[in-house]
Amino acid sequence: MSEISLKKITIDNFDQVIKLSETLNDYQKRCVAPNMVSLAQAYVEYERAWPRVIYLHDEPIGFMMLALWDDDIPKEDWPAYYLWRLMISAQHQAKGYGKKVLDIIVNKCKEDKIKTLYTSCEMSGNQPYDFYIKYGFEDTGINDGEQILRMLIS
Template sequence: MSSALGLAVITPENIDAALALRVRPDQEHLVAPVATSLAEAYAYGEAAWPRLILDGDRPVGFVMAFFDLTFYPDRPGDLPRSGLWRLLIDAERQRGGYGRFAVERVCAEIRRRGGGSATVTYHPGPDGPAGFYAGLGFRPTGETSGGQTVAALELPPLS
């Protein structure tokens, strides 16, 4: 991992690189492909925040956040939340700190927008990312969403 990490808006110039990102075959059941994420981002408009993760000029992953959105209109008691919607690090680039970087940037954007916590959902089980998110401070809330574990992280206020 270089010191030139960044997030980039998806554009006509980098969309093919974003669509080419793939997790390992044994992880495909854990995260939707970038194409699905971009379709969801289109459908949800301003609530979605898709970004390409770059190491210098090299695409290494994809992250998508959501801001103050209740995803399930059939559950009117849901509180608006902000958090991590999708995280995909290319199979060749995993374990390089890119996921941590992306989650930290999402949390910083949530704080910038006035949010005090971040949520994430993930597939439970031994092959899922529970340990990764726990290592970043996310704690299960006891809720599930679509069969996935919901976890939250309280964010420190901006100083």
Template sequence: MTTLTLAEITKDNVEDACDIAVAKRQRRFVDSVAESLAEAYVQPEVAWPRLILDDGEPVGFVMAGFDPAAKADFLRCWLWRLNIAAGKQGRGYGRFGVHAALDEARRREQKTMSVCWVPGKGGPEEFYLRLGFRKTGQLHEKEVVATITL
């Protein structure tokens, strides 16, 4: 039995985080961890980036955003990024990361969480729908917007 945990990104594990790369066919659907951390760096009051660990081994990255002042309601609490290493997919790490972000949203007393994805064959749509997210009918920068009630 493995133990899944989250770790804050620090100077000691940032390289491990940046080494996480999704499968080549998925790169058009999600930005790299390095790009995500750059976005987090310039918005530290909004970004919640975490490394997903399996018995201490980095296997993924999840980042949520919490911005109560956002003009768009779906950007007040959203799953910003999810990257699971190419050789580690299909083992529940993505589900774990999403549930961890949902738990953080609940801890912050949020009522819903949003996620956006690039539509297309091989994309993450079915994954998010299986987890309970429902499409809103909105598009944000050509990405599908979905929400889940917490």
């Protein structure tokens, strides 16, 4: 079993997921919505949202959410997923766990026969932009004040 896994949000881990947002510094809090907001969006957008807790062994260390479709993605890139949220708690950052989560997401894309994975980030600092570019995303430009990044899945 991999040390990093994605699991459903349940009544047993809900509070832990919410508290993970509190570990972020002020800059990071500007870059990613609080997990409470993300879970509310997942509830409202339940048909397209795919929220998951990121576990290191048995410990929740982060949160991610895919949009299983996004009408703003160019038709030529369909089928596509949009990485709507990705956050790792402060004490678990810079240890390679974010990359491992992206590896899991890319594998899901391949299993689901997804052609393109998109994400976006705000640009008041180097992160998470540099993280995504280093992983293999390409910059497609700005939309609604955020940098839109795309990765072709092979």
